[in-house]
Amino acid sequence: MGEAEGNAELGKKAFKRSKSHFADRVTADGRNGWPVEAGRYRLVVSRACPWASRAVISRRLLGLEGALSLAITDPIQDDRSWRFTLDPDGRDPVLGIRFLSEAYDARETGYPGGVSVPALVDVPSGQLVTNDYQQLTLDLATEWTALHRDGAPELYPAALRDEIDEVMADVYEDVNNGVYRAGFASHQEEYEVACRGVFRRLDLLAERLGSRRYLVGEAITEADIRLFTTLVRFDAVYHGHFKCNQWKLTENQVLWAYARDLYQTPGFGDTVDFDHIKRHYYQVHTGINPTGIVPLGPDLSGWLTPHHREELGGRPFGDGTAPGPVPEDERIPARGRP
Structure with a gap:
């Protein structure tokens, strides 16, 4: 979804889903420069998107609600990408942006690809950290364990x-x-x-x-x-x-x-x-x-x-x-x- 509309090639050629362009990882040891830290990151999702919904389910099962805040976009996109029109004044109350593309631009000006969800955004800098929907949930299960709730299940044993x-x-x-x-x-x-x-x-x-x-x-x-x-x-x-x-x-x-x-x-x-x-x-x-x-x-x-x-x-x-x-x-x- 974000991926389908943003990072997929549609047309005369067969449908092909592109790989995530921003594949940094938030890890326990911060080896990619992004350490696990309560309150530092914001998970941007659309409830319409199956790829984003994976992250929402994982976050909830693991009890990360207090450590990783959630931004929910309007299910209807426009040509400027996913919109925060569900929030007062049409701005995400934490990131202060109207469109998810602004976090992408903060990370890489003129990025030519699509704007997809789920997206993990660094709150202090406003920059996108990752849109790697395949790896994100695996990391929530294995790298964020210090912030899991008591009784959290092992989703990737x-x-x-x-x-x-x-x-x-x-x-x-x-x-x-x-x-x-x-x-x-x-x-x-x-x-x-x-x-x-x-x-x-x-x-x-x-x-x-x-x-x-x-x-x-x-x-x-x-x-x-x-x-x-x-x-x-x-x-x-x-x-x-x-x-x-x-x-x-x-x-x-x-x-x-x-x-x-x-x-x-x-x-x-x-x-x-x-x-x-x-x-x-x-x-x-x-x-x-x-x-x-x-x-x-x-x-x-x-x-x-x-x-x-x-x-x-x-x-x-x-x-x-x-x-x-x-x-x-x-x-x-x-x-x-x-």
Whole structure:
């Protein structure tokens, strides 16, 4: 999302997602020049964006709300990039900027690439630190441990990393990015290859999850977060808007139950704003939806129905505990919830 609209090449060539240009890391030892420090950085996200939503979920599960502040952009961009029009006077109250592009410009004047979320910004200098959405959440899980809440889960446990990486690579290629390759395809064959790849992988994931509650191990990991952010958007936007319509998520018994299980887990559903998701995709992607009409459906009430996945065992947070209540200023408005 930021990546799709900003750093992807669309047109006659097949959809290609560009690598993050700013790939500095915030680490415990500060080896990239950016040490972990409570209050120093601000996480800028769009609740519409699946890549940014990973970071929002991780931040909440790890209890980093007090150490890493959150800026939420308007789901509708304009030609000047992500906007802070949800804030008083249209400015982010911490960074004092109107557009995320200002933090990019502070880091590199005349940067020719797109302005993407999630973005980690250094508050004292106002400069972008990183827009590396793949590495950011891994670092939150492994480099920010000194600031984690008591009872924070291990989202990227060392003993399972090889398996997690393997699963995430397949999910990224065929599902996370596959829906975009289908949605932005410019000719029939390109679309059909991407769409078939999406559903082939979803079938394999359903087979994997038929006898286990989570993708890797007995608790939630980074792999589950990355799959969830696509599944939660599937029927609302990818099925119709991106033409990934061989079947709906609600028609796959295993994946629908798995997605509901995660949605109902603290830290997941309480970060999802369906209103932002639908308005962004249908109103920003004018090449796909030139009228800008946002559909009324789908019915969201099913997200709160029993899933029975607990019968498979496993513990959502492993040896840890659930995160506390959502901060008042981060709660999802009623129009964005089931």
